[in-house]
Amino acid sequence: MPQTDIMLQLESQPLEQRMPQATKTAIMVIGGAEDKVHGREILHTFFCRAGSTEARIAVIPSASREPAVLGDRYRTIFQQMGAKEVVVLDIRDRDQSEHPDMKQYIEQCTGVFLTGGDQLRLCGLLADTSLMERLRKRVHLGEISLAGTSAGAAVMGYHMIAGGGSGESPNRSLVDMATGLGMLPEIIVDQHFHNRNRMARLISAIAAYPDRLGIGIDEDTCAMFDRDGVLQVMGKGTVAIVDPGEVDYTNHAAAGANEPLSIYNLRVHYLSHGDRYHFQKRIILPADPQSVKQGEQCPLPQLSSPNQS
Amino acid sequence: MPQTDIMLQLESQPLEQRMPQATKTAIMVIGGAEDKVHGREILHTFFCRAGSTEARIAVIPSASREPAVLGDRYRTIFQQMGAKEVVVLDIRDRDQSEHPDMKQYIEQCTGVFLTGGDQLRLCGLLADTSLMERLRKRVHLGEISLAGTSAGAAVMGYHMIAGGGSGESPNRSLVDMATGLGMLPEIIVDQHFHNRNRMARLISAIAAYPDRLGIGIDEDTCAMFDRDGVLQVMGKGTVAIVDPGEVDYTNHAAAGANEPLSIYNLRVHYLSHGDRYHFQKRIILPADPQSVKQGEQCPLPQLSSPNQS
Numbered sequence: 082m083p084q085t086d087i088m089l090q091l092e093s094q095p096l097e098q099r100m101p102q103a104t105k106t107a108i109m110v111i112g113g114a115e116d117k118v119h120g121r122e123i124l125h126t127f128f129c130r131a132g133s134t135e136a137r138i139a140v141i142p143s144a145s146r147e148p149a150v151l152g153d154r155y156r157t158i159f160q161q162m163g164a165k166e167v168v169v170l171d172i173r174d175r176d177q178s179e180h181p182d183m184k185q186y187i188e189q190c191t192g193v194f195l196t197g198g199d200q201l202r203l204c205g206l207l208a209d210t211s212l213m214e215r216l217r218k219r220v221h222l223g224e225i226s227l228a229g230t231s232a233g234a235a236v237m238g239y240h241m242i243a244g245g246g247s248g249e250s251p252n253r254s255l256v257d258m259a260t261g262l263g264m265l266p267e268i269i270v271d272q273h274f275h276n277r278n279r280m281a282r283l284i285s286a287i288a289a290y291p292d293r294l295g296i297g298i299d300e301d302t303c304a305m306f307d308r309d310g311v312l313q314v315m316g317k318g319t320v321a322i323v324d325p326g327e328v329d330y331t332n333h334a335a336a337g338a339n340e341p342l343s344i345y346n347l348r349v350h351y352l353s354h355g356d357r358y359h360f361q362k363r364i365i366l367p368a369d370p371q372s373v374k375q376g377e378q379c380p381l382p383q384l385s386s387p388n389q390s
Numbered sequence: 391m392p393q394t395d396i397m398l399q400l401e402s403q404p405l406e407q408r409m410p411q412a413t414k415t416a417i418m419v420i421g422g423a424e425d426k427v428h429g430r431e432i433l434h435t436f437f438c439r440a441g442s443t444e445a446r447i448a449v450i451p452s453a454s455r456e457p458a459v460l461g462d463r464y465r466t467i468f469q470q471m472g473a474k475e476v477v478v479l480d481i482r483d484r485d486q487s488e489h490p491d492m493k494q495y496i497e498q499c500t501g502v503f504l505t506g507g508d509q510l511r512l513c514g515l516l517a518d519t520s521l522m523e524r525l526r527k528r529v530h531l532g533e534i535s536l537a538g539t540s541a542g543a544a545v546m547g548y549h550m551i552a553g554g555g556s557g558e559s560p561n562r563s564l565v566d567m568a569t570g571l572g573m574l575p576e577i578i579v580d581q582h583f584h585n586r587n588r589m590a591r592l593i594s595a596i597a598a599y600p601d602r603l604g605i606g607i608d609e610d611t612c613a614m615f616d617r618d619g620v621l622q623v624m625g626k627g628t629v630a631i632v633d634p635g636e637v638d639y640t641n642h643a644a645a646g647a648n649e650p651l652s653i654y655n656l657r658v659h660y661l662s663h664g665d666r667y668h669f670q671k672r673i674i675l676p677a678d679p680q681s682v683k684q685g686e687q688c689p690l691p692q693l694s695s696p697n698q699s
Contacts, residue, residue, distance in 0.1 A: 250584045250608045250627035251660055275559045278587030284660060299559045299650070318559035319650045330674070332662065341608070341628045341662040345674045349658045351560055351593060353641065353650040365639070365654045 100191045101135045106226040108264055108306040112272040112298030112318065113197055113231030117158060123303045123316055124155075128162045129379035130226040130305075131192025136164040139190045143172045143206045144198025144232040151196045159194075175205075178212040187215050192226045195233030201243050201259060203236055208262060217264060223308050227264060231272050234298060239266035240290050245282035250341040253333065256282040258289065265306060268360070271297045274321060287325050288333040288342045294360060295323030310361035313369060314352045315377075322350040324363050409500045410444045415535040417573055417615040421581045421607030421627065422506055422540030426467060432612045432625055433464075437471045438688035439535040439614075440501025445473040448499045452481045452515045453507025453541040460505045468503075484514075487521040496524050501535045504542030510552050510568060512545055517571060526573060532617050536573060540581050543607060548575035549599050554591035559650040562642065565591040567598065574615060577669070580606045583630060596634050597642040597651045603669060604632030619670035622678060623661045624686075631659040633672050 100106065107130045115123045131138055140155045142148035152169035159167045168186055172178050187193075193216060195203065207213045219225045235241055241261030249255055269290060271283040274297035287295040298304055299318025306312050314320045324347065331344040350365060352358060357366040409415065416439045424432045440447055449464045451457035461478035468476045477495055481487050496502075502525060504512065516522045528534045544550055550570030558564055578599060580592040583606035596604040607613055608627025615621050623629045633656065640653040659674060661667060666675040 247587055248585055250611075250662075275590050276557055278556055278589075280589045281584050281587075302559075302650075317650065319652070336662075341611075341626065342660060343628070343662045343665050344660045347658040347660075349656040351651060351653045351656075353559075353645075353652045356652050 100224055101132050104130060104132050104191075104226075106130060106220070106223045106308065108220065108237065109226070109228035109303050110234045110237050110265070110270055110296065110298060110306065111228060111230035111303045112234060112274055112300050112316075114273070114276075114300035115230055115303070115316070116301055117154070121158065121162075123301070124158055125162060126303070126305070126315065126377040127192065127194065127226065127228040128159055128164060129377050131164070133379040134163045134165060136192050137166040137190045138164050138168070138192040138194060139186055140167060140169045140194045140196065141172065141207075142169060142196040142198070144200060144203035145196055146198065146202075148173065148196075151198070155194055155196060172206055175210060178207060178210040183212055184215065187212055187219070190225065192228070193220075195227075195229035195236065197231030197233060200232040200235040200241060200261070203232055204241065204259065204261060208260065213262060217262070220264060234270050234272045236261040237265045237270050238268045238293065239263040240269050240286070240293060242269065242271050242282065242286055245279075245285070247278040247281060249281060251281045251284040251288065251344070252339050252342055253285060253289070253336060254338040256285040256289075258286060267294055268296050269293045271295070274299050275318060276300045280321070283321075283323055284344065284347075285342060287323050287347070288331045288344045291325040291328050291331065291344075293325075294363070295321075295325070297321035297323065306360065310359050311366060312358045312360045314356045315354055318353070320352045320356075322352065322358055324348040324350070326363055409533055410441050413439060413441050413500075413535075415439060415529070415532045415617065417529065417546065418535070418537035418612050419543045419546050419574070419579055419605065419607060419615065420537060420539035420612045421543060421583055421609050421625075423582070423585075423609035424539055424612070424625070425610055426463070430467065430471075432610070433467055434471060435612070435614070435624065435686040436501065436503065436535065436537040437468055437473060438686050440473070442688040443472045443474060445501050446475040446499045447473050447477070447501040447503060448495055449476060449478045449503045449505065450481065450516075451478060451505045451507070453509060453512035454505055455507065455511075457482065460507070464503055464505060481515055484519060487516060487519040492521055493524065496521055496528070499534065501537070502529075504536075504538035504545065506540030506542060509541040509544040509550060509570070512541055513550065513568065513570060517569065522571060526571070529573060543579050543581045545570040546573045546579050547577045547602065548572040549578050549595070549602060551578065551580050551591065551595055554588070554594070556587040556590060558590060560590045560593040560597065560653070561648050561651055562594060562598070562645060563647040565594040565598075567595060576603055577605050578602045580604070583608050584627065585609045589630070592630075592632055593653065593656075594651060596632050596656070597640045597653045600634040600637050600640065600653075602634075603672070604630075604634070606630035606632065615669065619668055620675060621667045621669045623665045624663055627662070629661045629665075631661060631667055633657040633659070635672055
């Protein structure tokens with residue numbers, strides 16, 4: 082039972098946890114297939130942003146149909162990096178999210194990681210639960226760093242791409258939309274972006290919701306959203322920004338489900354490692370000279386060796 | 391022998407041919423797989439723009455490794471529509487393009503159609519021949535309508551996408567560039583565009599040549615370039631316009647061959663049937679209310695029945 086697993090671990094921990102002061106929290110939106118074996122740049126950056134050796138990380142594998150395996154994998158990774166504690170919140174039905182131990186760990190933790198799987202499954206289990214409301218609040222207060230990969234990335238917006246196709250002109254039936262977890266309500270995320278040729282479906286989504294910002298994230302690539310409104314790119318691929326702020330026409334409302342979509346005056350940026358974009362002001366910022374391909378270094382000097390965790 | 395075929399047909403024709411005055415010539419850039427069986431909207435529009443029942447059409451199947459079969463197919467189609475004459479210029483080596491009968495037919499014809507196949511093969515046979523120079527001149531004088539589909543579309547720009555991949559972040563090695571026939575030197579064409587998920591390679595091409603305009607054309611879709619600087623879309627899919635006119639940064643020069651490309655501030659339009667774009671001024675124009683999904687009607691009232699041709 083996942084609850085038992087949590088309770089056993091919680092008994093030995095003090096209730097109140099604080100993010101180390103030097104740590105700058107972020108929401109990390111990862112395009113899937115992030116490196117879990119070699120440099121682990123993106124996952125290591127999450128580890129840093131969750132408090133490094135002071136990190137108490139909750140892994141939520143609920144998007145997956147193999148949550149135990151996937152939860153274990155990430156637990157091992159963050160333990161090897163030296164996190165103080167890693168707990169898998171293996172929520173498999175909505176009632177579980179109301180369990181006091183789950184809520185207690187969300188109060189205690191400094192980082193939450195949402196794995197891949199099926200974004201509809203993840204939202205079905207977590208959306209509108211008090212656990213999720215509390216998590217959202219703590220993330221927005223800057224008390225927790227949040228990361229999601231693949232399905233865990235897809236859920237970040239208020240409007241969510243639940244599925245769709247490729248190899249067609251943009252059209253209304255090319256994308257299935259649903260409601261996400263709304264951690265970054267202004268964006269619509271697509272992941273495995275160039276790897277699975279998803280520009281046409283992101284365009285189809287943006288034509289439906291031209292008040293949002295389209296974010297297409299490649300595999301092993303991360304758009305890291307800081308609380309100051311700035312997104313920074315890290316990893317092997319690109320983050321495509323589709324900004325419909327100047328769009329003055331689309332036929333979306335009039336077009337049949339399979340008819341090709343017109344949309345005029347999109348502003349599109351392709352960003353790669355180190356590029357920075359102010360997603361609230363919708364402008365490119367000068368690249369961060371501190372940015373390195375190996376991911377962020379932790380603000381705390383000491384890193385535990387794998388044996389210590 | 392293709393030459394004999396041409397000579398036999400030319401003997402019975404007067405040397406001087408003029409485009410019917412009501413006909414407005416165009417360069418039609420077709421994304422491949424245009425309808426050849428049912429409505430044939432795009433091919434029928436080419437037939438109209440080549441002079442309708444007064445049209446003398448040259449089909450150049452030289453991109454194809456089966457030029458006789460493909461040439462015959464288009465000859466039959468335009469004959470069935472009622473063209474006055476259709477000749478297949480089956481150029482299989484560069485010397486053939488210097489043959490006087492070839493040159494004579496280029497002087498006489500009112501429309502030239504470039505089939506699909508391999509764009510490098512087509513350019514290898516035709517680029518920098520006097521035949522091609524003369525064709526370019528007559529097209530630019532508005533004496534000939536020109537159409538190209540698939541490989542025949544790819545060659546229209548000065549810079550040509552010769553090949554490439556998909557399923558990757560934009561990067562320099564994702565696209566192979568070559569020199570095209572330069573009929574519309576300011577554009578870089580990609581065809582089978584959404585069908586083969588080619589946005590990333592067109593972006594990679596535009597990052598290399600940000601002074602050009604990227605045009606991604608879907609199958610059974612046509613960007614029809616009029617001599618007044620306006621492009622009009624017809625057909626089943628979209629034409630994506632990638633305008634780098636406001637791009638203020640790309641890492642193209644500095645990036646390694648496989649590194650992801652940054653490119654900031656692209657302006658992108660997705661256009662569908664009836665949409666119009668001024669490709670010289672780079673602005674959207676109001677859609678043409680005359681535009682109909684069934685393609686253009688010919689300016690001449692009488693259409694021959696298939697039996698007459």
